[in-house]
Amino acid sequence: MPSHRKKMGRFEKLITFNEAVKKLTSTSWNCIPVEKIDPNDSLGRISANDVVSDVDVPSFNRSAVDGYAVIFSDVSGASEFNPITLDILGEIEAGQSSHHSLETGYSYEIYTGGQIPDKSDSVVMAEDAVRRGDTVEITRPVRKYENVSRSGEDISNGQLIISRGDVIRAQHLASLIAIGHDDVEVFKKVRMGIISTGNEIVPGTGSVKNTTQPLLLNHFQSGYTDTIDLGTVSDVEKELRSTLEKILKEDLQVIVITGGTSLGAKDIVPDVVQEFGSLVFGGVLIKPGRTISIYNVSGVPVFCVSGLPVAALISLEAFYNEFLKHETGLVGSRIRVKARLTERVANRDAKRAYLRVTLKNTEMGVVAEPLRITGSGILSSLLKANGLVVIPENVEGLEENEIVDVTVIGDVV
């Protein structure tokens, strides 16, 4: 055997997921920077603050439809056969906040968004009225405040719009614009650099297609994470060392190294990475993905994960989310639902298991069918699965018909 190879070792001791999370979150990492940006540019970012409205929206009672502003009691008896006729005092445009006023027997023609005149309390929709010159025949009664958007009805002064850690969606940013905020403080996109290692996957000379790299690059790309392809290096220590030296100078908040992290003699990744920083933990009682290690290199977490696609994805997903939750308050990045498990699943080896399931909608609610395939290299299991179920390490299995928490990873049909 070439001299740079060590004998196959063992992980000293695999620790539990919760112990690993504790080690991860009690480490002092470099802060993820925050920035103030235009709400229009904030889609998918993680909010760095709670945002509370300091205004009422709308700021005045306004019409929710095009029609006629009336006093509801004036038209209580109106019908197609007995229309009630009101005089029209004028018209009120959308967004107009001039001060009109009504008396009994009168109405204003009003457009969606127009301010309701004083004393008026409801709006008759245009299709329930027939205009004849300066009068209108109302053919249907309205309830008090019907078709009226009341001041503060949409967003009230003091209302929480976004919490720290929320991922900003279209409705959040539109609400920020509605309350007149020109900027919002968000976390900068986390730059996650991903390196693959392994002679067998080096383009040109390797005999195996590297599917783990594109899987991770695309799975973790999101509104709050930019994944960066840092290429493939062979299993030669020198090459990995020089690559790491180079990328540690770049502006990366997270580094991921795939492959070369299991128990094999050729696993030079741990040897090289620990020259640069300190081990946070190495090896966790999870399956797939137990070989995950995290190093602290100058405050940057270096996630060393399996070269196998599913093991890499599941272990990185678990710990990257915990990292972000701790550093940014990230609330939820994946949808979770409860579902009824269709059959018993055993978990005999005291590891936290990430069970891949197919979620299906049935007449009785959502069910989760466990997939038989559990190999950590089985990429196609991710094509068939649309959910993940965690079985904790101290649980020997899940029962048929048990209600389980499922993290949704694909479309539910």
Added chain:
Amino acid sequence: MPSHRKKMGRFEKLITFNEAVKKLTSTSWNCIPVEKIDPNDSLGRISANDVVSDVDVPSFNRSAVDGYAVIFSDVSGASEFNPITLDILGEIEAGQSSHHSLETGYSYEIYTGGQIPDKSDSVVMAEDAVRRGDTVEITRPVRKYENVSRSGEDISNGQLIISRGDVIRAQHLASLIAIGHDDVEVFKKVRMGIISTGNEIVPGTGSVKNTTQPLLLNHFQSGYTDTIDLGTVSDVEKELRSTLEKILKEDLQVIVITGGTSLGAKDIVPDVVQEFGSLVFGGVLIKPGRTISIYNVSGVPVFCVSGLPVAALISLEAFYNEFLKHETGLVGSRIRVKARLTERVANRDAKRAYLRVTLKNTEMGVVAEPLRITGSGILSSLLKANGLVVIPENVEGLEENEIVDVTVIGDVV
């Protein structure tokens, strides 16, 4: 009233959602172009074809772990206290497909991804073995094929990887790479131009903040749609006409015009748009969003929707998805789950209603709590709601405890 204003009219006749979908899908629209792209660039695109694997992955039996390739019957009695010693014939690297062979009593040191030698049928994990020079002590038995990824186990020759209309996710594109495909045929991103109309929202002079435009721009932005901000025009016919003339020359597959589409006298949008093309339908029995009209302008669908944020979003979502489903075979763009409705909801006015609900995970599965707010302008209802439930026009309401289909529009906690 200025002369360019018409009197308030009515929609001739609101049609049902299904009738409207039929009119939409029986119109001959310009094809959404397809293109062949690198799978690495295909995240979020809609696949234009079924893709079937023409190879087995892996192409040979390979090790799923680092360890020792053995004949399972050789180590059936192995334990910590009674290890079984095997001679090591050599080592097999990851991805290596050279032809080794075993006999009883022998083993190969093998790395994850390495080809299993002939006659070997299983791999003992490195942590269940202790190497001593050229021999290894096996301390745990294995089952036949344990830790072996068998040829075609991941993806088999003939297996369907992606269907036409699937949105390509990380696992799809990694599978395309695994089967050696250098390109994938996808629909080009749909360019959806969005124009807002209304004097009251014209920046600088208008008194109302335009929240509908950013809401739609961000909600519909996706891996398969690029939304394009075409700005705001006032209610002056001439201005809208010249804007339309200009944008119809651009490469847009969908045009959305918000505002000026309800029943009001100032609703000049329909008048102007029909100078350029023909009405497909105008007004649908849905709430919110009944004022949606679609025009066919030289094969480009022009969606005219309410200026109110929620009405605009819900009606455009409903019909844009139907459009894409018909034109591209789009399977699912939003996750749907079944949930138990927590209270009775009435639907008295024979419209298809889009009920906003809060989905919650409970011990008994997923429940949907209807939101009381139903105004079509109530933006904050989208902050509180994480699901939409459709009540068909011919259904007078939904019962408490009824199992309903919910389209997920936000995080479920």
